[in-house]
Amino acid sequence: xxxxxxxxxxxxxxxxxxxxxxxxxxxxxxxxxxxxxxxxxxxxxxxxxxxxxxxxxxxxxxxxxxxxxxxxxxxxxxxxxxxxxxxxxxxxxxxxxxxxxxxxxxxxxxxxxxxxxxxxxxxxxxxxxxxxxxxxxxxxxxxxxxxxxxxxxxxxxxxxxxxxxxxxxxxxxxxxxxxxxxxxxxxxxxxxxxxxxxxxxxxxxxxxxxxxxxxxxxxxxxxxxxxxxxxxxxxxxxxxxxxxxxxxxxxxxxxxxxxxxxxxxxxxxxxxxxxxxxxxxxxxx
Amino acid sequence: xxxxxxxxxxxxxxxxxxxxxxxxxxxxxxxxxxxxxxxxxxxxxxxxxxxxxxxxxxxxxxxxxxxxxxxxxxxxxxxxxxxxxxxxxxxxxxxxxxxxxxxxxxxxxxxxxxxxxxxxxxxxxxxxxxxxxxxxxxxxxxxxxxxxxxxxxxxxxxxxxxxxxxxxxxxxxxxxxxxxxxxxxxxxxxxxxxxxxxxxxxxxxxxxxxxxxxxxxxxxxxxxxxxxxxxxxxxxxxxxxxxxxxxxxxxxxxxxxxxxxxxxxxxxxxxxxxxxxxxxxxxxxxxxxxxxxxxxxxxxxxxxxxxxxxxxxxxxxxxxxxxxxxxxxxxxxxxx
Numbered sequence: 355x356x357x358x359x360x361x362x363x364x365x366x367x368x369x370x371x372x373x374x375x376x377x378x379x380x381x382x383x384x385x386x387x388x389x390x391x392x393x394x395x396x397x398x399x400x401x402x403x404x405x406x407x408x409x410x411x412x413x414x415x416x417x418x419x420x421x422x423x424x425x426x427x428x429x430x431x432x433x434x435x436x437x438x439x440x441x442x443x444x445x446x447x448x449x450x451x452x453x454x455x456x457x458x459x460x461x462x463x464x465x466x467x468x469x470x471x472x473x474x475x476x477x478x479x480x481x482x483x484x485x486x487x488x489x490x491x492x493x494x495x496x497x498x499x500x501x502x503x504x505x506x507x508x509x510x511x512x513x514x515x516x517x518x519x520x521x522x523x524x525x526x527x528x529x530x531x532x533x534x535x536x537x538x539x540x541x542x543x544x545x546x547x548x549x550x551x552x553x554x555x556x557x558x559x560x561x562x563x564x565x566x567x568x569x570x571x572x573x574x575x576x577x578x579x580x581x582x583x584x585x586x587x588x589x590x591x592x593x594x595x596x597x598x599x600x601x602x603x604x605x606x607x608x609x610x611x612x613x614x615x616x617x618x619x620x621x622x623x624x625x626x627x628x629x630x631x632x633x634x635x636x637x638x639x
Numbered sequence: 640x641x642x643x644x645x646x647x648x649x650x651x652x653x654x655x656x657x658x659x660x661x662x663x664x665x666x667x668x669x670x671x672x673x674x675x676x677x678x679x680x681x682x683x684x685x686x687x688x689x690x691x692x693x694x695x696x697x698x699x700x701x702x703x704x705x706x707x708x709x710x711x712x713x714x715x716x717x718x719x720x721x722x723x724x725x726x727x728x729x730x731x732x733x734x735x736x737x738x739x740x741x742x743x744x745x746x747x748x749x750x751x752x753x754x755x756x757x758x759x760x761x762x763x764x765x766x767x768x769x770x771x772x773x774x775x776x777x778x779x780x781x782x783x784x785x786x787x788x789x790x791x792x793x794x795x796x797x798x799x800x801x802x803x804x805x806x807x808x809x810x811x812x813x814x815x816x817x818x819x820x821x822x823x824x825x826x827x828x829x830x831x832x833x834x835x836x837x838x839x840x841x842x843x844x845x846x847x848x849x850x851x852x853x854x855x856x857x858x859x860x861x862x863x864x865x866x867x868x869x870x871x872x873x874x875x876x877x878x879x880x881x882x883x884x885x886x887x888x889x890x891x892x893x894x895x896x897x898x899x900x901x902x903x904x905x906x907x908x909x910x911x912x913x914x915x916x917x918x919x920x921x922x923x924x925x926x927x928x929x930x931x932x933x934x935x936x937x938x939x940x941x942x943x944x945x946x947x948x949x950x951x952x953x954x955x956x957x958x959x960x961x962x963x964x965x966x967x968x969x970x971x972x973x974x975x
Contacts, residue, residue, distance in 0.1 A: 403966050410969070579959075580968025600965070 364394040364541065366401055366565060367548030369408030370558020376400045381566070383542060386451020394541045397564035399574040402533065405562035406580050409503045409531035412559030417500045417529030425475030427555045428526060432468035434554040435461070435547070442543055446515060449540045463615075464519040464547075470618050471523040478527060478623050486631070493634040498627035500529035501607055502582035505575035507535050507568045509588040509615055514540035517615045518547060521587045522561060524622035530583070533562045535572060537588070541565035568592060576600040583607035583626050587616055647821055648828040653868040655904070663821030670820060670864055676856035676892060685888040688931060689924045695961070698923070702958050703741050705922045706733060707767065709951055710775055710911070710944045712747040713975070714782075714879065720755045723748055727759035729973055730772050734955045736971070737962065743951065744940040745773035745805060749781070750798040757802040764802070767940035775805035775845070779830055782849075782878035784809035788826060795833040799842045806834050807845045807946075809878060812852045815862060823862075827869035843941075845911055846871035850889045851881040859889055863896035873909035879946060884914025887924060894932040901933065910937075913946025919957045922950055948975065 363380065365372040374380075377398035383391045395401075416424070435442070439461050446457035479498055486494040504525045509517030514537040525532050536544030548563045564571060569592055576584055577600040584601045586594050590611035601608050609625050616622060647653070647661045657665045693701065711730045713722060726746055734740040744767040748756050756774045757764055765771030776798035780786035786794075795806055808830045814822040827846055834842040846866035850859050866874045874893050877884040890912045897908045910929070916922055922945060929937050937943050952972040959967035 406966070406968075574966065577965030578968070579966060579971055604965075 361390070361392050364392055364545040364565065366395045366397055366405075367545065367552070367561070367563040368401065368405045368559075369411070369562065370552060372548070372552075373401075375566070376404065379566075383449065383540070385448050391448060392542060394545065394565045397535075397566035397571055399571065401564055401566075402571050402574050403578070405533040405564060406503060406505070406575070406578055408559040409533050409562055410580055412531045412557055413500070413502055413529075415557050416526075416531055416560045419529070421476035421479065424527065424529060425472045428468055428472035428475060428523065430554045431551060431556065432465050432472065434550045435468065436465045438546070438550060439465075442515060442546060445542045445546060446540075449542055450514065460513050460516045463513075463516045467516070467519045467523055467618055471527050471623070474620065474623055475527050478620060478627075481620065482624050482627065482629075488633075491636045493636060494631065495634065496629050496631045498528060498624065499630045501626045501628055502530060503533065503580060504530045504583045504585060504626050505533045505535075505572075505578070505581045506585040507572050507587060507589040507592070508537055508544070509612075510537050510568065510591065511539055512537075513615050515543040515547065517588065518544050520616045520618065521585055521622075524619075525583075525585065525626050526556075526560065527623045528627045530626050531560045531562075533564065533575060533581070535568045535575070535588075536563055536565045538565075538567055572597055573600060576606070577603065579604045581606055583609070585609040585625075586611045645821060647824055650824075650828045650831075650868065650870050652870055652904070652906075653824070656868060663824075666824060666865070666868070667818075667820055669868075670861040673857075673860055673864060676860055678856050681856060681892060682888045685886075685891045685928065688891070688928045689887060691924075691927050693923055693927075698957075699961055701923050701926055702919060702954050702961070704926065704938060705919065705945065705954050706743055706951065707741045708938070708940055708943055708945050709743040710745045710747040710913070710946050711743045711951060712879070712913070712946055712948050714747070714749060714777060718749060718752060720752070723752045723755045724759045725973075726975065727756055727772075729951070729975060731760070731763055733951060734958065734972070737958065740955070740958065742767075742770060742772055744944055745775045747775040747777065747807065747946060750776045750778055750794055750801070750803070752776075753798050753801040753803045766804075773804040774802060775807055776801075776803035777807045777809075777878075779808040779826075781807070781809050781847075782880040784811050785813070788829060791826065792829060792833045795830050799834055799836060803842055805843045805845060805873075806830070807847055807875060809847045809849060810862065810866065812849055815858070815865075816852075816854070820861075820865060824865060824869045827866060827871060831870040843872045844870065845873035845875045845909070845944075847875045847878055847913075848893075849878055849881055850876050850885075851883045856888075856892055859892055860896060863893050864900075867896065867900050867908050871908065873911050873944070875911040875913055875944075875946065877912075877914040877946075879914030882915075885912035885916055885946075887928060890925060891928050891932060894929060894937075897937075898933045907937075907942055909942040909944065911944040911946055916945055916947050917949050917953060919950070919954045922947075922954065
């Protein structure tokens, strides 16, 4: 495996940088059979707050990039991820106690998901948008726009990489910025994915990865006034009804928990868009 | 080399400290005789003051006090009367969702906008000690200070006549850096004189040192003393147009000058860090530094101010967080 025998300390990914938790806390990550694997940062509510600030700052640039450019960047993520396939297979096999073949299929699924969603970047607007019929000399056009900052609880306790990509990639397609709480028990592939994102033209702050306890962090993200949407995909075991109530206080869009790894779907892209409708005169003559 | 020894304006403070026959030579000897600044020690002290842990109840107090100490500022070439009026509206009611939010100390505008600000404030124009809002005007060819003395004085008199309670002047950094300390002194003294109103009262004078251009801590200490000796009511770090603007070590150094002046004469001189203070966290560090350097008595609008614009929104968001228990966002404060 690696020549380095000192176990790596995995850090958070906020605003394109890899800081330690503001709280200074870490927690031990174990293999499936209970052996020590690595230390991971245990994010606090202040890390979540910083991540939201970073995400907010990144929305304008990412949403303002052309759809074609976003597609290229997401495809680039797939390329870089594929190039580091061996590392992810090792990490997943060690952490989740699966064979290299099973881990390999999970990495393949993650790469495929990036490519699949990259393809949608300059196509979903054609499907979801419309030229509406109106009784007057106007064009009436509806187009989907990104919701803004999306907070996500990644699927927990299963396929850590595929689960993470299945929720992060669709939110990015439309131009949202993401704060994601990774799989608590298997956070290592999430931090390694952050390293992939940091080296694949994704602007800093567009994806922010927090490792630690979703039960601790999710309520702060749900209640945060500057979070526009909340994806509770992996929050099935939390008290997610309370999270939904907290989110409603500040008019946050909510996607309810889903067991396992969410299927690839156009719906997951459109869940984090808002429809903008504009009227335009047919002629200025 | 001969040292020129023209007599300087007989500013009362300087006469008391330097003796009756005030000359440029005497001033230079005094300022150059100040002990040098231990830069490493100063920065370490400032860094250690920035690590204090603030508990929730103290934080609530600190946030309100920060608002009460803000000079809400707009100093853009693109300022319009409408922009100034909206700034005044924000100064009076910083957070419309919470009537318990205190008012800021003053609004700070360019001289030609003073009538607009005074008009917009109406009956709320007055002393921050009475819960009212003052009008501060930048003058003396702000921000560069590159104009003749006559122009600078006219600039100042205009602003005072229009109703400004406070004048923020810039020193001539070019003269200071080339060693013409007498010229800097004379200008401050003359502007101080121009702050007088017909009824014998006087607008408060803040002297901007523009520390980002002064090159060394020693120079900042000298400039602080120079500004105090020449009659400044406040010493202010920066215009906000030059980077670096206010930093904690520089403010600490200026507070030390103010403290030493207080020990020497019993007089109170104010300090105003301006520019670059954007977060509540930073502002709280300044409060700690003030309290531990000159004492808590300095944490009042006549002795300490923040020159800031975006700081207010961050403080309001922190206040909303304390009140509601969840983090607020920029959609919940006004855009300015």
